[in-house]
Amino acid sequence: MNFFKRYGMIGGAIAICFFVVLYVFFTTYSIFTVNNQVNYVAEHPYKVVSEINKIRTRILEINTYLPIFLANNENRPESIKAVLHTSRQENEKSQSILQAIYLGNPEDLTELKTALKNLEQAQIQVVDIIENNAMNKAEFEKYFKKEVEPLRVKADAAIQKVIDSADRRVLIIQEATEKKAEKASIYAALMGLLMIIFIIYAYKLRNEYMVNSELKRQQQILQDALLAAGKANAAKRDFLSKMSHEIRTPMNAIIGMSAIGFNYLDDQKRIADCLSKITFSSKHLLMLINDILDMSKIEDGKFTISAELFDMKKLVTSLTDINYTLAKTKGVSFEVVLSGIEEELLIGDAMRVNQILINLLSNAIKFTPKGGSVMLEIKKIRATGTKIWLRFIVQDNGIGMKSEFLERIYEPFEQGDSSVSGKYGGTGLGMAITKNLVNIMNGIIKVESREGQGSTFTVDLPFGLNPSEHKKNSPGLEDISVLVVDDDDDTCEHAEVLLKGMGVEVDWVLNGFEAVEKVRTACEIKHRCYDVCFIDWCMPDMDGIETTRRIRDYAGPDALIIIISAYDWSDIEQQAREAGVNAFIAKPFFASTLYNTLLTVIRKDGAVIPEEIGSTKDKYDFQGQKVLLVEDNELNMEIAAELLKFANLQVDVAENGQVAVDLFVNSKAKEYALIFMDIQMPEMNGYDATRCIRASKHTDAQEIPIIAMTANAFRDDVQAALDAGMNGHLAKPIDVNTIYEMIAKHINF
Incomplete structure (x- = not known):
């Protein structure tokens, strides 16, 4: 009896260990299998959809903007071909990825490759035809619709076939995953039932719970990923739609008013009106481009803030001049109030402060109806030995905002509703940029608003104090x-x-x-x-x-x-x-x-009469001075040369950096008072040309001011110009007053 009892207990212990091992094995195997299936879903079909959507997006962008680029005489065919070549290379990369992971019918990818190749050949052929001036605009549009658009439709159909296959693959894998999960539950239940006999049922329940929790977690990850992808695609579609509308609106005005102007060449008043409207639309278009570029740099983490000495008085005066004119045109009163600020020279990024306030003030004026009022109040809230905090309050009694919109006001592409976007326009990026700028400058921004009663934005920003600044003596x-x-x-x-x-x-x-x-x-x-x-x-x-x-x-x-x-x-x-x-x-x-x-x-000698007293300002006149203008674009060269001649400057021109170097080296001493240097040019760029000039044996090589005048407008570009030996930087499009101020700063007249 004792023998059977003893060996029965040993057998029972062995059985317990056996069933425990079986339980662990089956549950581990089930979890591993389900996990693999979930990862499979995440890594294959959705990767296919991601890559095929990239191809679809490129096709849509090229086919949408190709007619626009070809219609614009400023866009050279070789540049457009380069864009098409880049798009083809990116499509080939995506096709290579699809070839490696696609689990559907291989013929789908063959069909896609053929459709893309035919479409790309047709697009290249269109560029060749335009380059040879083989047809007019109407013929071109008809040819494009007949020859290119059908190929785009075929390519889109091939893309959709791959997407449909990927979707079906997702459903198949999902069903297999559910079946395996069901089997895993059955195995776990059977093992648990056996382990109840051996008093380890609780352990089985615990593991079963862990299996289900892990499965739910993985499913939730998939659902979140799908939701995020959907939102991203929706945001991208909305952005492209808004940008298309916003960019086309000023472009339509520029093209339309140019056409009108050509028909009224003898009517100076009508020409002046057309030019005024073209200028306004151009500045609006530049604002849109700047917003998009600023937002892109912020999202890439490449946005930097400078800490330079600036004149607060000039900043406020500039804001007053700009916004007073806008407000007066709309019939809105505008006022700037200072409180407790004695310091005028501060250390910070004046350009970004100006950008923040311009965004807030332009919105306030835009959304305030005729007869309303907008006020900017600037006050000192605290100061230490080396730092001062200023509060900027922008207040209006305009249309205000709904409370639910205030929660997402700083999100990109957000506007109150479609009626606001349709009536007032805008990219929906201004407040997102403003919020990011304030954060980067270690500041705080708050908003209070009620619909129909107006809005108040409060921005607190820190600035450094000029250590060498001291109060002026006031004798007498x-x-x-x-x-x-x-x-x-x-x-x-x-x-x-x-x-x-x-x-x-x-x-x-x-x-x-x-x-x-x-x-x-x-x-x-x-x-x-x-x-x-x-x-x-x-x-x-x-x-x-x-x-x-x-x-x-x-x-x-x-x-x-x-x-x-x-x-x-x-x-x-x-x-x-x-x-x-x-x-x-x-x-x-x-x-x-x-x-x-x-x-x-009190008639003190040497007293300086402030600019505000009086109603006229001195005009710039650089009579007798000669400058060298280096620019490879003929239209830009003509514009810049005319602006310089308005100030009585003599202008020599050079179409690239090498010509500029030759002209300078062969010039007389003091012949040129200043050089305006473009950056991106054939044969020799502006940086290299500047280095060659500085390294030459000409007597003026080290002293002559060289100013970058370029479309490269980022802070890194400014630093690159200075590193190359230039004395300053002007970003295109050129502002007349800015270029005259730059000349006056560097030459005596």
């Missing part, structure tokens, strides 16, 4: 008394901070009636009238001109009265001077502007 200003009259508290308080920092005695009031009474009291009772009165032009109840008339009755002719205006004062200048106004000054106030104005008042 201690005896000056000033009255500031403005209906805005912030403007008055800001002026008070700046003036008191110069040692000036300051009073301020909020309306004309208080100002008149203040002056009367000072002159008749205190017997000490104000030396200077800064009076806002636009005030309720009593405007600045009427206030000036009444103040003159008490102050007489000795006090200097300066009208403050955030607007163009040319319309009221004559009326204001008749009322007794001595000068004009623009908002917002800066310390240097007020300082120079007060120096002018």
Whole structure:
């Protein structure tokens, strides 16, 4: 009895171990099999779909834009052939991948290869025909529809056949996976039932749970991948659709107004109107391109921020000039208010700050109806020994935004709804770029908005302080008394901070009636009238001109009265001077502007009259100076040469870098005052040409300014130009004022 019991226990232990091994083996095998099937689904059919969709996308892009490129005379046939060659190479790579992983009928790939080859040959033939000027536009369109489009349809059908095969393969593998999963469950159940006899049922349940969890996890991964791929394709389709519409709109205006202009060559007024509209559309098109390129660089992680010394006054003045004009054209009031800012020279990326504010302000003006208002307020929120934080607040009372849209406002290609996109246009990239710029600059952006009531954007950005900057001395200003009259508290308080920092005695009031009474009291009772009165032009109840008339009755002719205006004062200048106004000054106030104005008042030698006072600016005249223009594109050369001649410059031209080097080396000493150098040119590019000039034995080789004038507009391109020995960089398309400022910076005239 003991014998059987002893060996029975041993046999039972062996049986337990055997069934445990069987259980582990079968469950492991089942999990491994299911896992392989899931990975198979992920790695094969979906890879096929991915590669075939790449081919389809290339075909669609080439077939859509090929007629446009061929219709544009500026696009050379060899460039278009190069694009077709690149597309063919990419398609061949995708076909090679398909050949390795495709599990459907091999004849599908043979059919696809033949269809693509026929389509590519037809496209090349179209380019050859156009290159030989064998047909006009109408004939070309008819030929394209007859000969090329059917081949594109055949190629698309071949592509669809491969996709359908891949889809069927997914269903087959999915069914096999489900069957294997079902078998795995049965094996696990049987093993668990046997292990109940040997008191290890709990262990079986635990492993079965793990099998099911892993299966669900793998299925969820597949579902998430499919969903993400679907969203990506949808976003791409939406983007291409929007870009096609947005780019075609200004292009249509440019082409259309050019055609109209040719028919009114004798009507200067009509020609000027056409050119104005062409210019506006061109700038709009450039804005779209810049948005797309900026977004691409941000997503690639190649976007960089500089830390350079810049003038805050120039930045704000530029913003005011640009947006005031836009707002005035639309019938919207625009104002810039500064609060507590004494520093003018800061360290940061002025170009990106300008881009952020231009995006916000242009949107505010765009979405604010006629009669509304837009305001930019800039205030100092805190400062340390080496850093200052500024808050930029852009506020409007326009159409506002729905609360649900605010949650996705910074996502690319997002707009409020289709009606907003249709009415106001835009790429939907502006706010995404703005958000990324603020983040890269270690700043914060917030938005508050209510539909129908307007929006407020708040941006906090850090800047470095100029360590060498110090406040200007203000000798003699201690005896000056000033009255500031403005209906805005912030403007008055800001002026008070700046003036008191110069040692000036300051009073301020909020309306004309208080100002008149203040002056009367000072002159008749205190017997000490104000030396200077800064009076806002636009005030309720009593405007600045009427206030000036009444103040003159008490102050007489000795006090200097300066009208403050955030607007163009040319319309009221004559009326204001008749009322007794001595000068004009623009908002917002800066310390240097007020300082120079007060120096002018007390007639200090060397006083600098601020740019804001007066209504005219000096024009550039470079009479007697000669420049060398290096440009391989004839149209660009003609445009640049004419712009330079407008400023009375003599212009020599060179069509490539080698010609430019030869002209310079053989020139007389000081013959050329400056060289404008294109970058991408045949025979010798701009970088190499610059190095050759710098290395030459010409007496001016090291001193002559060389300015890059190129479509290569990224920061890396600017640095490459400087590294090659150039002195500056201008990005195409060229702005007239920018090119004149660059010339004035580098030559004496």
